Amino acid sequence: MEAKEVISEKRIDELDYIRGFALLGIILVNILALLNIGIPEPNTLDASYQKFLYLFVEGRFFTIFSFLFGLGFYLFISRSFARGEKAYILFTRRLVILLILGIVHSMFHPGEALLFYAIIGIIILPFYKVNKKINLVISLVLLIVFAVLATKILLIIPLMLLGLVCGQYRVFENLVSKTKQIMLFTILTFAASVIGFYIQYQSIPSQPFINMIFMDADGTYDQASTFLRIGITIGPLLSAFYVGLLLLLLQFKVFHRLLSPLKYYGRMALTNYLGQTVFILIAGKLFITHQLSYIDTLLMCITVYAIQLAFSMIWLQFFKMGPLEWIWRIITYWKVIPIRRG
Known part of the structure; x- marks a missing residue:
């Protein structure tokens, strides 16, 4: 009886929003590992976008x-x-x-x-x-x-x-009753993130770089590798701020409705995560003879967003969960789970 009182069966919508938000960022970096992306030319839009990715996304x-x-x-x-x-x-x-x-x-x-x-x-x-x-x-x-x-x-x-x-x-x-705590958390993580961001920004390479961490023979890291390592170190701080800010925005009805596509996107996280790879690989086949740029990958990701967000919203109007989530649940419980609504 105690466990039932402590743990509610009610789905926590905010987690779906956060999960959908995370999926938006993951594909921006994953696409670089899946496709043949050239190193940007200095002082170009591609070079600026590369810096943006490794400051705010990776x-x-x-x-x-x-x-x-x-x-x-x-x-x-x-x-x-x-x-x-x-x-x-x-x-x-x-x-x-x-x-x-x-x-x-x-x-x-x-x-x-x-x-x-x-x-x-x-x-x-x-x-x-x-x-x-x-x-x-x-x-x-x-x-x-x-x-x-x-x-x-x-x-x-x-x-x-x-x-x-x-x-x-x-x-x-019951996040609705925790607005003050969320605000305090967001303010503190923002302050910590600013410090971490400043430290990473000070080590930003002057020239575009390969997005890999290399150690020289003498055990030292070059400037790009140092920059990337600092990004990993401060990553949890910025992640915490992102989550805090999103939770804070979701306390307001206007943002709750405006960001609602993220909720559907997050509810089908497994389907959409694996689907991202499928879309990227198909795009890679189409452009196999071309050297893709960083901006090309951004445009591809925006296209995938549009397709998957629309698909998720439509699919969940008729079904309770995503197709891969449904299969995952069937095998987990070893029985067929009704998927259609109503």
């Missing part, structure tokens, strides 16, 4: 997505327990499916996130029963350590654990 939206996976981890298991289900078995099956999807997806998109989410999900599963204060300390310590080391993949561990902690503390429940 390492920011991936961080949000990882955090949300940890929070979803907590909500799934808690609600399963509240319904009297075998939560650990269901969640493990869910991760195995995600692992298979990740393996297949990595064949087309090396370094993609789903594979790591599945593996790390198994690793942090025991932390579900750990005291929330202990989890909070562990997640923050690991987050600081891995951020300072600029180890992007390892950052997934504390980010997912921090998401689990926010679930334990019920941070995202």
Whole structure:
């Protein structure tokens, strides 16, 4: 009875908004790894857009997505327990499916996130029963350590654990009554982000660069690599500010309605995340003989946004969940789940 009182079955719309927002940023960076993109010419629009990506996008939206996976981890298991289900078995099956999807997806998109989410999900599963204060300390310590080391993949561990902690503390429940706390959080993270942004901006390369981190033979990093590493280090700060600002805006009805397409986009996160790769690879085939520019990738992403946002909004008028989310749920529960509304 207690678990049912603590964990509500009601969907938290704000999480869908945040998830949709994260998807918008993830594709802007992922497309660079999937297509043949040339290094921009100095003092061009492409060069300016490259700087924008690595100041405001890279390492920011991936961080949000990882955090949300940890929070979803907590909500799934808690609600399963509240319904009297075998939560650990269901969640493990869910991760195995995600692992298979990740393996297949990595064949087309090396370094993609789903594979790591599945593996790390198994690793942090025991932390579900750990005291929330202990989890909070562990997640923050690991987050600081891995951020300072600029180890992007390892950052997934504390980010997912921090998401689990926010679930334990019920941070995202009844957000309407937490406007003051959200405002304070947003102000503090903005101040920290300004400092971090200033530090990264001071190391910005004078010339366009390859978006890879290299270490020289003597163990030092060149200017571009230092710039990219600082971006990874401060990434969680800017991500926190983005989330705080979005939550603050959603307290107002006008923004709640204006940004509503993000809610539908986020509800079909798995379908849209994998769909992004499909669209990008198709575009790559069409332009296989062309050297694409950074601005070309932006235009492609805007096109994908338009298609997927429209599709998500239309699809969810008739169905309860996205097509891949539906298949994922069927295999998780090993039974056919009704998908049509009504």
